[in-house]
Amino acid sequence: MKLSTPRWWYRRDGAPSPVTRALLTPLSWIWAAQTAKRIARTQPRGADCAVICVGNFTVGGVGKTPVVRELLLNLTQRGRRAHGLARGYGGKLKGPLRVDPARHSARDVGDEPLMLAQDFPMWVSADRVAGARKAAANGAEVVVMDDGHQNPDLRKTLSLVVVDGETREDEWPFGDGKVFPAGPMREPLKVSLARTDAVVVLLPDDLPAADPELLALFGDTPVLIARLEPAAPPPKGRQVGFAGIGKPWKVERALKAAGCQLVDFAPYPDHGSYDETTLKFLWDRAQSYSAGLVTTEKDWVRLPQAWRDKVTPWPVRARFEDEGELGRLLADAGL
Structure with missing residues (x-):
């Protein structure tokens, strides 16, 4: 059973209970030590192509996949043969294999690779090195890898880390800085930042600017600002929304900010599958409000084929504020 991301991870005041965090802190020390040991002891191996890693500092969703898509688009428009690579989390096939949207499902290859494969050559491989080499053997000049900042196996040409730039009084991208499971960090920020070539701060479309306090944490590391904006308007009329991503509450906020007439919203675990009982519940809920159903593209590709015509996918994109700065990087x- 998949568990939802604990929202209290992102509080800086010790809520819900300092005792809970204190009890989990020794486990976080073990997690951080194991991560550091694995990275220190691994000799990275290369592929016959350049590798851009798009990772994150935290557990849970920060918007990596829209950034991967935007980089693939940017590189392709500049004439580079760019392919995507992912572990295929949630899929049963270990690869390396190229994703075929006509043949594969999210249960085969994972939701994010299936979504990206609609537009770009996309590979899944539990062994990242084997996946990158397979992509290179099939013509890739550049591989854009979705996740893998803490995976030392594949040598990276460029390491970008995406940060959720939305800050609120009761919500901070790194919580109080504790490592999993006491907090959302995969490793201490300073340690992770040392392997980072640039940070991509992803802001919602309606937030004027990044928080200076957040930007100060990155020191001399270059920072690029990107906007997560709708790629299409939300569906018209009353809607019941649902999402199973790292931070589903952000989808609810974004839909409302985009003008969606949202009457109800249901959060689900990241990458979780939707069974018939769950979908029937959502459908009945929408019917009770005389509303439609709306979800993210990532959730939509996980729906059984019979349900896709009953649910509207709402696409978003990451747009870099300074394309020239990205080009120079x-x-x-x-x-």
Whole structure:
């Protein structure tokens, strides 16, 4: 059974209970030590292509996949043969294999690779090195890897880390800085930042600017600002929304900010599957409000085929505020 992301991870005041965090802290020390040991002891191996890693500092969703999509689009428009690579979390096939949307389902290859494969050559491989090499053997000049900042196996040409830039009084992207399971961090920020070439701060479309306090945490590491904006308007009329991503509450906020007439919203665990009972519940809920059903593209590809016509996917994209700055970063890396 998949568990939802604990929202209290992102509080800086010790809520819901300092005791809970204190009890989990020794486990976080073990987690951080194991991560550090694995990275220190692994000799990275290369592929016959450049590798851009799009990772994160935290457990849970920060918007990596829209950034991966935007990088693939940018590189393709500049004439580079760019392929995507992912572990295929949630899928049963270990790869390396190229995702075929006509043949594969989210249960086969995972939701994010299936979504990206609608537009770009996309590979899944539990062994990242084997996946990158397979992509290179099939013509890739550049591989954009979704996740993997803490995976030391594959040598990276450029390491980008995406940060959720939405800050609120009761919600902070890194919580109080504790490592999993006491907090959302995969490893201490300073340790992770040392392997980072640039940070991508992803802001919701309606937030004027990034929080200076957040930006100060990254020191001399270059920071690129990107906006998560709707790629299409939300559906018209009353809607019941649902999402199974790292931070489903952000989808609810974004739909409302985009003008969606949201009458109810149901959060689910990240990458979780939707069974017939769950979907029937959502359908009955929507019918009780005389409303439609709306969800993210990532959730939509996990729906059984019979349900896809009953649910509207709402696409979003990551848009870099300074395309020139992104171009210079890629050029400096030989890309």
